[in-house]
Amino acid sequence: TVFEDDKLKLHIHTRTPEKVMAFCHRYGEFLNLKVENMTVQHTETVKNILCSDTPSKGHFSVVAVACDSVVQRLFVDMGADVVIRCEESASPKEFLDAFENVSTPEILVFPNSSDSILSAMQAQKLYKDALVTVIPSRGIAECYASLPIIDFAETDIKRVADAVAETINNLYVVNIARRKNTMDPSSSQLEEYYAFSRKDIIAIGKTLEETAVQAIDTVLQTYCKDIITVFHGRHVRREQLEKMTAALENLGICAEVFLVPLEKTSSELILSFE
Numbered sequence: 001t002v003f004e005d006d007k008l009k010l011h012i013h014t015r016t017p018e019k020v021m022a023f024c025h026r027y028g029e030f031l032n033l034k035v036e037n038m039t040v041q042h043t044e045t046v047k048n049i050l051c052s053d054t055p056s057k058g059h060f061s062v063v064a065v066a067c068d069s070v071v072q073r074l075f076v077d078m079g080a081d082v083v084i085r086c087e088e089s090a091s092p093k094e095f096l097d098a099f100e101n102v103s104t105p106e107i108l109v110f111p112n113s114s115d116s117i118l119s120a121m122q123a124q125k126l127y128k129d130a131l132v133t134v135i136p137s138r139g140i141a142e143c144y145a146s147l148p149i150i151d152f153a154e155t156d157i158k159r160v161a162d163a164v165a166e167t168i169n170n171l172y173v174v175n176i177a178r179r180k181n182t183m184d185p186s187s188s189q190l191e192e193y194y195a196f197s198r199k200d201i202i203a204i205g206k207t208l209e210e211t212a213v214q215a216i217d218t219v220l221q222t223y224c225k226d227i228i229t230v231f232h233g234r235h236v237r238r239e240q241l242e243k244m245t246a247a248l249e250n251l252g253i254c255a256e257v258f259l260v261p262l263e264k265t266s267s268e269l270i271l272s273f274e
Contacts, residue, residue: 048085048094051101056081059155061102064110064143065090068263071140078147080110089115095123099130106131106157108150108164110143133161135168141231141272142168144260171274172223174202174215175267193268208236208268209244217251219273228257231270 061081066072195215205211
């Protein structure tokens with residue numbers, strides 16, 4: 001309830017809104033009125049939650065966030081108990097709904113985006129039925145690398161969180177995006193790709209596969225990595241990926257390269273180095 005001069009703002013939850021409006025109308029007129037069906041909203045939220053068929057019976061459960069249904073299913077298959085699907089960032093309410101689907105005394109959360117981290121922390125404070133630990137994961141690559149190393153038989157959640165933190169700290173992630181040359185529209189190089197890690201530009205090329213190969217070569221000359229995971233959306237053509245893998249073989253890259261197809265990605269490609 002908020003008062004402002006002769007105005008009153010009310011927020012009410014009721015199963016009989018018509019009775020509430022009739023009662024309030026006795027005391028004045030409505031300046032603004034908004035009625036929402038919270039039951040429908042809750043049902044739509046639950047549709048975005050995928051639960052494992054074999055939920056954890058140990059000391060903790062894993063809740064993660066995915067950008068699409070393909071990643072959502074992938075994370076469940078990798079061991080997550082509940083995965084929230086949302087295109088942008090998950091809300092505190094979505095995290096709270098996800099928490100309600102587990103029965104363990106502790107919950108480990110992978111928000112997988114900067115905005116979702118804040119929402120997860122808000123839900124962490126609000127939820128009282130389990131102790132929630134939020135992993136500050138900022139992308140799907142971090143969650144993908146972390147899920148296989150989790151010991152679900154462990155009872156000390158701090159040990160689990162420390163192992164995950166070590167995995168994420170040792171991870172090197174490169175995004176490849178496309179940009180247009182808007183300075184000279186007549187240029188033959190209207191499109192070019194650039195690879196970046198945080199604020200550092202790693203490589204620039206005319207084609208996606210050329211840029212990816214340059215980026216991988218540059219990273220491996222600087223860091224000792226054994227595994228490269230390439231996340232790509234459906235818009236990336238098969239021949240582009242074949243050219244990339246062939247070029248890597250010609251360079252004599254010793255690291256193993258794994259291709260992970262997704263519905264969509266935040267960049268043209270996401271390269272994860274372990």
